[in-house]
Amino acid sequence: MTAESEDSGGSEILDLENFLPYRLYRLADAVSREFGAIYKDSHGLTRPEWRTLSGLGQRGTMTATELGAQSAMHKTKVSRAVAELERRRWLTRLPDENDRRIEHLALTKAGLAAYREMVPLAKAFERALLAKLSATEQACIVNGVASLEIALGWKQRPSPGDT
Amino acid sequence: MTAESEDSGGSEILDLENFLPYRLYRLADAVSREFGAIYKDSHGLTRPEWRTLSGLGQRGTMTATELGAQSAMHKTKVSRAVAELERRRWLTRLPDENDRRIEHLALTKAGLAAYREMVPLAKAFERALLAKLSATEQACIVNGVASLEIALGWKQRPSPGDT
DNA sequence: CCTAACTGGTTTCATTTGTAACCATCGATA
DNA sequence: TATCGATGGTTACAAATGAAACCAGTTAGG
Numbered sequence: 213m214t215a216e217s218e219d220s221g222g223s224e225i226l227d228l229e230n231f232l233p234y235r236l237y238r239l240a241d242a243v244s245r246e247f248g249a250i251y252k253d254s255h256g257l258t259r260p261e262w263r264t265l266s267g268l269g270q271r272g273t274m275t276a277t278e279l280g281a282q283s284a285m286h287k288t289k290v291s292r293a294v295a296e297l298e299r300r301r302w303l304t305r306l307p308d309e310n311d312r313r314i315e316h317l318a319l320t321k322a323g324l325a326a327y328r329e330m331v332p333l334a335k336a337f338e339r340a341l342l343a344k345l346s347a348t349e350q351a352c353i354v355n356g357v358a359s360l361e362i363a364l365g366w367k368q369r370p371s372p373g374d375t
Numbered sequence: 376m377t378a379e380s381e382d383s384g385g386s387e388i389l390d391l392e393n394f395l396p397y398r399l400y401r402l403a404d405a406v407s408r409e410f411g412a413i414y415k416d417s418h419g420l421t422r423p424e425w426r427t428l429s430g431l432g433q434r435g436t437m438t439a440t441e442l443g444a445q446s447a448m449h450k451t452k453v454s455r456a457v458a459e460l461e462r463r464r465w466l467t468r469l470p471d472e473n474d475r476r477i478e479h480l481a482l483t484k485a486g487l488a489a490y491r492e493m494v495p496l497a498k499a500f501e502r503a504l505l506a507k508l509s510a511t512e513q514a515c516i517v518n519g520v521a522s523l524e525i526a527l528g529w530k531q532r533p534s535p536g537d538t
Numbered sequence: 539c540c541t542a543a544c545t546g547g548t549t550t551c552a553t554t555t556g557t558a559a560c561c562a563t564c565g566a567t568a
Numbered sequence: 569t570a571t572c573g574a575t576g577g578t579t580a581c582a583a584a585t586g587a588a589a590c591c592a593g594t595t596a597g598g
Contacts, residue, residue, distance in 0.1 A: 225433050226494045228426070228446060232501050233403075233410045235520050236448045240396075240403035242527060247396045258554080263391070270388050277576060283391060284401045286556070291578055313563050313576045331389045338395050344526035353519030357398050360516060363507035364405060404562055421584075439547060449586070476546045476593050 247337050254333070255326060260285055260293035262330075265319070268303060269327035277306075300336040302326060405474060416452060417496070418489060423448055423456035425493075428482070432490035437479040438471075470525050 228234055244259070247251065249266050251257040263283040268274060274282065280290045294317060297303045302323030306317040319327060361367050391397055407422070414420040420428065426446040431437060437445065443453045457480060460466045465486030471477040482490060505513050524530050 224491065224494060226497050228429050228433055231497065232517070232520070233406050233428075234426075234446075235524070236399075236403040239520060239523055239527075240399040241447075243396050243523075244400045249444075260554095263397075266389060266391050270391055275576080283397075284404075287577070288556070288579085289554095292554090295578090306455045309577085311564070313378060315577085328387065331387060334389050334394065341395065341523075341526075345522050349519065349522040352515045353523060354395070354515030356512065356519040357395070357402055359508050359512040360402055360406075361398070363500065363504075364402075423584090440545085450547070451549085451586070452584090455584090458548090474594070476544085478547085 243341065247334070250333050250337060254330070258287040258293070258296075259374060261296055264290065264293040264297055264317075265302065265323065265327050265330070266334075268317055268319045269324065269331070273306075273316050275314050275316060279317065297323065380434065394432065406504065410497070413496050413500060414493060417493075418425055421456070421459075423452040427453065427456040427460055428486065428493070429497075431480060431482045432494070436469075436479050438477050438479060439480050442480065460486065 246273075248259060248262075251262040263285060264279060267279050267283045271278075271282065276287065276290045276294060279285070280287050285293070294303065294305075298305065300322075301320055303317055303319050305317055308314040308316060345353065358367070362369050388471070398521075411422060411425075414425045426448060427442060430442050430446045434441075434445070439450065439453045439457060443450050448456070457466065457468075459466065463485075464483055466480055467484050468478040468480055471479060508516065521530070525532050
């Protein structure tokens with residue numbers, strides 16, 4: 213630690229541009245906005261709709277609650293996104309045999325087609341983003357995010373034996 | 376690189392939980408929401424209002440456009456946040472001598488008091504967040520974010536000679 | 539000068555969001 | 569089996585947001 217410009221202590225002022233919550237938010241917002249243009253322009257999807265599509269495409273079938281948990285969405289967002297995708301006939305609801313409150317959601321053929329179309333675009337976007345960084349920097353951001361996720365108690369620390 | 380679980384290539388599916396834009400957004404959203412509780416509960420501020428307060432507290436005086444640039448807000452957000460803070464008598468507008476379109480914004484005594492009250496809370500929040508990480512992890516996330524900011528062209532790479 | 543293009547900032551309107559209330563159903567229990 | 573509390577999901581309403589229209593005021597040309 214040399215003469216750091218980090219000043220989380222003494223001064224009376226807060227340097228917004230170096231304030232982690234702000235930087236994190238601004239970054240995520242910009243990245244998300246840029247990526248959002250992809251699913252918005254190509255299919256007119258909102259973020260909750262994209263996440264729903266993505267979640268169901270990945271897992272095959274889920275209830276609304278599970279979907280919300282997996283993709284970090286409030287239940288009202290899930291509800292509305294599901295309604296819209298259903299309206300498009302991109303997904304269907306299957307009643308549960310035992311519990312009539314629950315519906316099992318799944319993509320239709322059309323929904324799956326859209327999903328399959330989106331996946332490569334998403335991966336390409338991520339790859340292009342990371343490609344702007346050196347290998348070290350890539351590892352840094354990925355690990356950094358992972359460690360914060362763990363610190364927030366969302367995930368378990370990977371068992372020693374992984375990379 | 377051992378047997379990574381990273382799969383940005385082959386598979387037909389996208390693992391949302393490992394998709395960087397998603398992880399970044401979810402993380403920033405959670406952190407921001409948690410921090411937001413601080414200025415919301417203590418003073419009923421919205422995020423744009425907090426950023427305005429913070430920006431002016433830090434810089435002393437700015438025009439609305441400058442404020443928007445510094446704190447990454449759309450001009451309508453700035454306009455509304457400024458209006459609200461003015462209504463609270465936390466800031467005042469000073470007309471510019473040469474250009475009557477411009478107003479120089481500055482915090483009033485009351486605004487400054489609120490700012491001074493918030494600063495330690497913000498710093499404490501950031502410190503507590505980082506304290507959940509090891510020194511290495513802290514460096515990782517901070518550098519990772521910085522490198523992405525640079526990659527997006529927002530900042531210059533620090534001249535070799537800094538930490 | 540007079541107009542046309544531009545800039546700083548506000549307002550309007552449609553959309554998105556969050557909170558809370560709500561409805562239906564389930565499970566436990568008396 | 570009647571009731572009470574939890575749970576899955578939707579809806580109503582208010583607030584926050586973004587895009588685009590808008591209103592000065594300013595600058596550059598002709």
